[in-house]
Amino acid sequence: MYLNCHTYYSLRFGTFSEIELLELAGENHVTQLALTDINNTSACLNFIRKSEQYGIKPIVGIDFRNGVEQLYVGIAKNNEGYKELNDFLSRHLYEEREFPQRAPRMENAYIIYPFKKAAEWEDCELSENEFIGIAIADLRRLAFSDLLSLREKLVVLQPVTFRNKRDFNAHRLLRAIDNNTLLSMLPKSEEAGEDEKMFPLQNLATVFAEYSFILENTERLMNSCHIHFDFSSGRKPQNQQTYTGSKKKDEELLEKLCREGLPYRYPEAEKPIWDRLEKELSLIKKMDFVSYFLINWDIVSYAREQGYYYVGRGSGANSIVAYLLRITDVDPMELDLYFERFINLYRTNPPDFDIDFSWKDRQDVTQYIFSRFKHVALLGTYVTFQYRGVMRELGKVFGLPKEEIDVLCDGKHRAVNLDEVSVLVKKYSKLIQGMPNYVSIHAGGIIISERPLHYFAATNFPPKGFPTTQFDMVIAEDVGLYKFDILGQRGLAKIKDAIAVVRQNQPDRSGFDIHNVKAFKTDPRINNLIKHAQCMGCFYVESPAMRMLLKKLAVDNYLGLVAASSIIRPGVAKSGMMREYILRHQNPKRTKEKAHPVMLKIMPDTYGVMVYQEDVIKVAHYFAGLNLGEADVLRRGMSGKFRSREEFQKVKAKFISNCREKGYADAIIFEVWNQIASFAGYAFAKGHSASYAVESYQTLFLKTYFPLEFMVAVLNNGGGFYRSEFYVHEARMLGAVIHPPCINKSFVQNIIKGKDIYLGFGYLKDLEDKTVKRIIEERERRGSFISLEDFIERTAISIEQLSILIRIDAFRFSGIDKYELLWEAHFKLGSTKKEEEPPKLFKPEYRHCDIPALRTTALEASFDQLELLGFCLRSPFELLSKEPKNRNGAKDLQRYTNRYIDIYGYLVSIKNTTTHNGKRMNFATFTDQDGEVFDVVLFPQVAKTYYFWGKGIYRLYGKVVDEFGFLSIEVVKMEKQDYIPDPRYAEEQPNGNKELLKKI
Known part of the structure; x- marks a missing residue:
């Protein structure tokens, strides 16, 4: 009897989850109910998925509102009706326009107008699918309304938004946050009524006893609604089913592409390669993953055509088919990658392909996917209210000053030191912490569906410019929609840009193949760089923690780097196994003493230590005797993507009981289990680590043979783990001569000429983009600037912007001290801001004056650089007092x-x-x-x-x-x-410099 229920996906309005709604319905003996969140369908799929468990028939719809004004509730008769509602909602979300007062005609959805809305109409003509909803609060007015004559059109529309007073309090806080107002100033019109609760069915029947026909109409409407999605373990993927339009042609194409890829990857393919290929192809066909592989192949083929660099990662890197299709560059035969981690008969979801593109190219690749395939959307994710955000928002709602809010946010305060209002903020923060705040976009997930995505949920249209689902990756996988991960990465842009810089700076040495990773792996110069951890700027191996690990392991080869890439992950470190791995690596006798024989047999390359995600499968299967399906449950449980904790706990219990049956001591069993548990959300698949290592080797090759060009590319892509200052420092240590920005040589980004690196204008944070653009355009149009006067005439620059350029010594080509140039600039431009002007026919006349001889000291120049660049171009040790x-x-x-x-x-x-x-x-x-x-x-x-x-x-x-x-x-x-006092502001300034600095 409940056709208007809200969860907390009615954002900043509802107060509990879809699971809690089902629990509430069970407590009130409700056997069917409709979930109708406000302008949102995020919870619908999971509501349907879980309803059977609670013995409840699910009905879904949407509560359409302009702000808080309820217009009508749409109820889906069936899956087609759900799509109709999602189409209508999405269209208005895209266009950011209000909903009309009357709903459009829908073939497979009911429309219910609230009594208050219908009572305002002059003409109450309703279509066959339209009804009027009566809440408990409306019954007093119904007896005196003309609407009572529409007996067949009246249904119960009792809203459900709260369970209790606590929920109502949370709701008021959410509404105040949404309206950015003090709680005391929140208008009643912005709140729901406190009576929007669920009552036992018997109570509802009693309240409506005088109007039993309303109950009958409602039951008839609900009985006519049926919606179904397959959430069973044997469900078929809902991704695009075929690539060519035919499964047979898809299979033929996949086989053809693999045959064509063999000579490139394996010039002399031996029997083990053919056997592995046949095994993979057979299983890929059996599992209906052929189109999934072909779509990924299509995406990377487009990237190669455009000259885009990419790296294929994830469990798909364990596949020889992916290697032959050039989705990945990891040879699974070379690394003996575990096939069952990639795919097995128990696995319903396709393997992961995380495809990294340069952050500069990713947008175009995404655009291509949306234009190439029919039913596409970005995958959504929800940003929830977290501690600091809740404290900040509630602090404002309760009227706390910023200083007190900051104290609450830092979390380091003592409760006894808080005033009464701050205590209230902390108390009420628990009501909304963890609730969804707004929908965002998954880091890289894209859904390519067989059917329109509005069969599953509505979509938003955020600033990215692409439709985005209102559900996240977990429910997407539950319903059989598996994402394609298209990720942006700066490391690839560094590689691409470094090659371009080499072509410009050393064209005679630019004929190398950056994809010749096999040669890089055996290059002693590159491996020596790794061994001594000289990796600043290089992908994934430059952080202090990684430098430390590389030195401890004395890594000097590709396989060692693959292991290091995974050992550094928090899971291995947390379990204490990173230290154990190092000890066993350095002392083979320890391996024999400490490693369990079965564990050592399973993982000989890693001394019997679990390092990779697939090690969880191996240990579960071979050590504990679980089948591959059960082992995969453990693997998914550790990946952070898992849904059913109940299923996971059953497998854990079986793991322990199986080990005991095998005669292992409890100490061994729980030591191994704790290693597995420490992997949660952190471990890499070996193929994933290998993909990282390939990219590391590419950057290490560039660092080894083209160090200065590589550092320029690193700087031009925002640096890496460290501040830009340290990549400038590294370039200097590698032999570069660093120059501050120059008006005749610099661009927005850094450039290199021989060994001279000219810093870009982009480092001057107060220099406006339009100023930089004007300088470069004018220089390209009419040649280099010959003097300050020439520059002023040609750029129409303000004194404030010109001062920045002079102080950073961008006019040093003139040979005139910058203090003299500052005097000259002030005489020519005055102190007023000069707006952009049209070109003048005749040269303007400037005042001439005799400027005293001025001299900038090296220390003053360094402090100017510190202020304008954020760092100085000399050793900071020279600035010590x-x-x-x-x-x-x-x-x-x-x-x-x-x-x-x-x-x-x-x-x-x-x-x-x-x-x-x-x-x-x-x-x-x-x-x-x-x-x-x-x-x-x-x-x-x-x-x-x-x-x-x-x-x-x-x-x-x-x-x-x-x-x-x-x-x-x-x-x-x-x-x-301490640094020396800034000489620019010292009491004794020679030559009038101090007065000039005051002026500017």
């Missing part, structure tokens, strides 16, 4: 091993972390006075005494420790060093 007491650096760590060292370092990066018992500690990376990198750790006892006070130079005193060949300093004392 006191000269360092020693020259100790990274080169000295070896001889100080197990001794204490006094050392100065310029802060590169900090990693804040906590110990297992919640105490704060820090890892940090510095550069020494020679520009070399070294690492330190501050354990909790030290970290609570010494703090990092932003970037700058620190004096550190600590013990040098050697852990598996990696040297670091355990800090005992630390002090930040």
Whole structure:
């Protein structure tokens, strides 16, 4: 009898989930009900999926509203009606326009107008599918209304938005947040009525007893509604079923493409390759995944035609078919990639293909997919209310000042120090924390469906410019819609741009093949770079943690890098197995002593340590005796994408009981289980790690043979793990001469000429885009600027913008000191902002004056650079107010091993972390006075005494420790060093410089 139920997907309005709605219905003996969220269908599929479990017949629809004004409720008679409603809703969401007061004619959906709305009509003519809804609150007025004569058209429309007073309070908070108003100022018209609750069916029947025909009409309407989606384990994929239009032709095409790919990948294909190919093709056909492979092949083929770089990752990289189709560049035969991780008969979902494109190319690839295939949408995801966001929003709702909100947000306050209102904010925050706030876009998921996507849900049209589903990846997989992951990555743009820079700067050396990874893997120069962790700027291997691991493992080959790429993941590290792996790697005797024989037999390459995601399957299957289907349940449970915890717990229980039957001791069983559990959401498939390692080798090749061009490409793509300053520093260490921006040579991005790197205008954060555009266009049209006066005449620049360029020394070609140029600029332009002007027929007359001889010091130039670029182009150690007491650096760590060292370092990066018992500690990376990198750790006892006070130079005193060949300093004392006072603002300024600086 309930045709108007809301969940919290009625965003910033509803207060509980679709599962809680079903539970509520069960408590009130309701056997069928309709979920009708406000302008949203996000919860519908899961509501249908779970309804059988609660013994409830599901009905779905939409509550159409303009703001909070309820216009009508649409109820789907069947799946076609659900699509009609989704079509109508999506159209209005796309166009961001209001819904009409009367709904359009629908063949397979009912429209129910609320009594209050219908009572305002002069003409109450209703179509066959239209009804008038009566809530409990309307019964008093119904007896005196002409609408009572429309007996066959009246149905119960009792809204359900709350379960109790707590829900109503949460609702009011959500409405205040949505209206950006104080709770005390929230208009009643913006709230739902507190009586929008569900009552037991018997109570509802009693209330409507006088109008039993309304109950009969409602039951008849509900009985006529039937909606079905297949959520069974044996469901067929709902993705596009064929690529060519015929399954037979699809299979023939897939086989043809594999045969054509063999000579490229395997010039001399031997029997194991043919056997693996035949095995894969047979299973791909049997599982109906042929079109899935062909669609991925189509996407990467388009990318290659356009000259776009890409990397295929995910479990699909375990496939020889994917390798032959050039979806991936990982050879599963070379790495002995586990076939059952890629696909097995128990697996209903196709393998993952995460295809990375350059962040510059991804948009075009996405556009191609939408134009190439018929039923396409981006996959949605929901951003939920999290702690900090809730505190900030509720702080505003309760009228707290910003300072008090900031205290609540940082989470470090003590409850006894909070005032009464702040306590209320904390109390009520628990009501809405975790609720969906707004729909967003999945990082890379795209759905390509056999049927229009409005069969499944409505779609939004966010700023990305593509339709986006109102459901997430979990429910998509539940219903059989498997995403294609099209991801954007800056690492690929670095490779592509580096090659372009090499062609421009060293054309005679640009004939290499960046895809010749087989040659890179055996190049001693590249492998030596990895071994010594000289990887700044290189994909996935440049972070301090990765540098540390590479040194500890002394990695000097491709397979070692593949392992390292997965060992670094939090799952392996968390379980303690990263340390164990290193110990076994360095000491083969330990492997024999510590590794369980079965585990060692399963994973000989990783010393019996679980490193890859497929190791979970191997261990579950061979160690615990689970079948591959049960093993895959564990694997999915660890991937972070899993739905059924109940199913997972059953498999866990079987894992333990099977191991006991095999005679393993409980200590061994639970040690292995804890390793598996630590993988949750973190482990990489081996093929995934191998794909990362391939890209790492490509960037390492460029770093080895074209270091300066590569660093320019890194800088032009926003850097990487570190700030841009350190990639500039790395380029200098590699032999580059770094120049500040120049009006005659610089562009928005950095450029290189020989060994000279000219920084781009983009680093000058206060320089406007239109100014940069005008400079470059004028320079390309009429040649280089010959003087400041020439520049002013040709660019119509304001004094504020011109001052930035002069202060960064962009006119140094003139040979005139920049202070003199600043005086000249002020005389020529004055202090008013000069707007863009049309070209003048005659040269303007400027005032002439005699400018005193001025001189910029190197220190003043450095402080200008610090202010304008964010870093200076000389060693920061030259800015210290006191000269360092020693020259100790990274080169000295070896001889100080197990001794204490006094050392100065310029802060590169900090990693804040906590110990297992919640105490704060820090890892940090510095550069020494020679520009070399070294690492330190501050354990909790030290970290609570010494703090990092932003970037700058620190004096550190600590013990040098050697852990598996990696040297670091355990800090005992630390002090930040002062820079000299900024000479531009010192009391004694020669030649009137101080007065000029005040002016500008």
